[in-house]
Amino acid sequence: MNIxxxxxxxxxxxALTRQEIKFFINSLVHHKIEDYHxxxxxxAIYLNGMNxxxxxxxxxxxxxxxxxxxxxxxxxxxxxxxxxxxxxxxTSMVLAPLVASFGVKVAKVSxxxxxxxxxxxxxxxxxxxxxxxxxxxxxxxxxxxxxxAIMGQTQDLDPADKSLYALRDVTATVGSxxxxxxxxxxxxxxxxxxxxxxxxxxxxGAFMKTLxxxxxxxxxxxxxxxxxxKDTRAVITDMQEPLGxxxxxxxxxKEAIDTLNNKGPKDFTELCINCxxxxxxxxxxxxxxxxxxxxxxxxxxxxKAFYKxxxxxxxxxxxxxxxxxxxxFKEAKHVYKIKSKLAxxxxxxxxxxxxxxxxxxxxxxLNVTDKIDPTAGIVLNKKxxxxxxxxxxxxxxxxxxxxxxxxxxxxxKAFKITLVKIKQPKVIIDYIK
Ligand code: URA
Numbered sequence: 001m002n003i004x005x006x007x008x009x010x011x012x013x014x015a016l017t018r019q020e021i022k023f024f025i026n027s028l029v030h031h032k033i034e035d036y037h038x039x040x041x042x043x044a045i046y047l048n049g050m051n052x053x054x055x056x057x058x059x060x061x062x063x064x065x066x067x068x069x070x071x072x073x074x075x076x077x078x079x080x081x082x083x084x085x086x087x088x089x090x091t092s093m094v095l096a097p098l099v100a101s102f103g104v105k106v107a108k109v110s111x112x113x114x115x116x117x118x119x120x121x122x123x124x125x126x127x128x129x130x131x132x133x134x135x136x137x138x139x140x141x142x143x144x145x146x147x148x149a150i151m152g153q154t155q156d157l158d159p160a161d162k163s164l165y166a167l168r169d170v171t172a173t174v175g176s177x178x179x180x181x182x183x184x185x186x187x188x189x190x191x192x193x194x195x196x197x198x199x200x201x202x203x204x205g206a207f208m209k210t211l212x213x214x215x216x217x218x219x220x221x222x223x224x225x226x227x228x229x230k231d232t233r234a235v236i237t238d239m240q241e242p243l244g245x246x247x248x249x250x251x252x253x254k255e256a257i258d259t260l261n262n263k264g265p266k267d268f269t270e271l272c273i274n275c276x277x278x279x280x281x282x283x284x285x286x287x288x289x290x291x292x293x294x295x296x297x298x299x300x301x302x303x304k305a306f307y308k309x310x311x312x313x314x315x316x317x318x319x320x321x322x323x324x325x326x327x328x329f330k331e332a333k334h335v336y337k338i339k340s341k342l343a344x345x346x347x348x349x350x351x352x353x354x355x356x357x358x359x360x361x362x363x364x365x366l367n368v369t370d371k372i373d374p375t376a377g378i379v380l381n382k383k384x385x386x387x388x389x390x391x392x393x394x395x396x397x398x399x400x401x402x403x404x405x406x407x408x409x410x411x412x413k414a415f416k417i418t419l420v421k422i423k424q425p426k427v428i429i430d431y432i433k
C-alpha cells in the first residue's frame with residue numbers, strides 16, 4: 001500500500017477501505033509520510049467527501065492513534081458532553097456538577113479557547129489553584145472518588161487529530177463535514193465515557209452558521225457515535241447572541257456560580273436543565289425526560305449541584321473560598337458602561353462581534369501561544385427581546401488594556417435595535433437522538 005495510490009483514489013471520488021485509512025493515520029503519526037501527502041489527501045476529502053463507513057473508520061483509526069482512556073473499572077455509567085464552541089459558553093462548569101450531584105459519573109476532557117470562542121479549561125484555570133493538567137490515572141481516580149473530573153487533553157490523546165488539525169488550519173480544509181466529525185468524535189471516544197451529548201451551536205458566533213448545516217453535522221455526529229457503540233445524542237442550540245450574560249473567564253465563573261445557586265440567566269439556566277435532563281436519561285437515572293428536568297431544577301434549588309461543584313473544584317486544587325465569595329475574584333482595572341443611543345427592542349447582539357471584542361480586551365487568544373487575562377470580558381445588561389430606553393446600559397466592559405475606544409465602538413455596533421417588538425429566541429432549537 002502506498003500513500004500516492006490512496007490520494008489518487010480519493011481524487012477520483014472512490015471510497016477508501018478501512019485498511020487504507022489505517023495506513024494513512026499510522027503513516028501520519030509515525031512520520032512516514034510528508035505533510036504534502038497528508039495535506040493533499042485532506043483537500044481531496046474536502047472536495048470529494050467521504051461516505052459514512054469511511055467517516056466511522058477514520059474516526060476509529062484517529063481514536064486509536066494514541067491513549068484510549070479505559071474507565072470500565074469505574075462502576076456506573078460515565079457520561080460526557082461536548083460543545084462545538086461559542087461565545088459565553090460556560091455550560092460544562094454547571095452541567096458537570098449538576099449531573100454529578102445525582103451520583104452519575106462525569107468524565108470530561110476539555111479544550112482551550114481560540115479566536116472568538118472561549119474554552120472551559122481557561123475558565124476553570126481562572127479559579128486560583130485549580131489544576132486541569134491531570135494524568136489519566138489521576139483523572140480516573142477523581143471520577144471514581146468524586147464522580148466528576150475535567151482535564152485538558154494530554155499530548156498522548158488523539159495525536160492524529162493534532163497533526164491533522166494543524167494541517168487543516170493552514171490548507172483551508174477545516175470546514176469539511178467528514179473531517180470535523182472525525183475530529184470531534186475521535187477525541188470523545190478516546191476520553192472513555194459511555195455516553196456522549198453534543199451541543200452543536202448554531203448562529204453567527206458558532207462554527208455552524210445555518211440550521212441546515214448544524215442539523216447535517218448533528219446527525220452525522222450522532223450516527224458515527226452510535227456506530228462506535230456509544231449512546232450519542234445532540235442538541236442544536238442558539239448562538240446568534242452570546243449564551244447567558246457573561247463573556248470572559250472570571251466573569252463566566254461568577255455566572256456559573258450564580259446559576260448553580262439558581263440565580264442564573266434564563267437562557268443559560270434553561271440550556272443547563274435540558275442538557276442535564278438528557279444526560280440523566282442517558283445514565284438511566286430515569287427514562288422520563290420531563291421528570292429528569294424537574295430533578296435537575298430541584299438540585300439547582302436545593303444546593304446539591306453547588307455543593308458538588310465545590311467538592312469537584314476543591315478536589316482539583318481550586319480554592320473554594322472564591323466560590324462562596326465570588327466578589328473576592330480579581331477585577332479588571334477599567335470598567336466601561338456601553339449605553340444605548342436609541343430606544344426600542346433589541347433585535348440582535350452579534351455573538352461573533354462580542355466574542356472577538358472580548359478576545360481583543362484580553363479574554364481570549366488570537367494565537368495558541370497568547371496569554372489570556374482572566375479578568376477581562378463583557379457582561380450583557382440586555383438580551384435579545386429586551387426593551388431599552390436611550391442611555392440604558394447595554395453591557396459592561398472589563399479590561400486591563402488602556403486604549404480600547406475602537407473596541408468599545410465595535411461592541412456598541414453589535415447591538416441592533418428596532419422599533420418592532422421582538423420575541424426572545426429559543427435556546428434549544430432541536431434534539432437529535
Ligand atoms: N472541533 C473539533 O474538535 N474539531 C473540528 O474539526 C472542529 C471543531
